[in-house]
Amino acid sequence: MQKSIVVAIAALCLMGTSSLALADDAMKGEMGKMKDEMKAEKNAMKSDMTAKKEEMKGKMKARKDAMKAKRHEMKEKVKAHKHMAKTKAGEAQGAAQSMGQDMKAAVPATPAPVAAP
DSSP: OHHHHHHHHHHHHHHHHHHHHHHHHHHHHHHHHHHHHHHHHHHHHHHHHHHHHHHHHHHHHHHHHHHHHHHHHHHHHHHHHHHHHHHHHHHHHHHHHHHHHHHHHHSOOOOOOOOOO
16 A cells, blocks of 8 residues: 555655646746747837838928028129129229229319419
């Protein structure tokens, strides 16, 4: 009887440890799958965020380029306006000088005042 009890206990112990080992292997496999899924999800989110970041960079660059082109256009307009103003001023100054020359030619020279003796 004692021998049968000892054999039964030994069988239970062997079966118990092997079932625990099998459960441990199953648990490790499941944990490995979960880790792989989490890594894949994390990588997908990271690539998605990188794509969005690149898209925003492209939009900001396009906006900056448009602003730069507009500023350059305005500078060119101001430059052209200044050049036109200088040209008009030069023409006006030339016209004033020619009118001064015409006035000198039209007005006779005044005689010098004679001093009384």
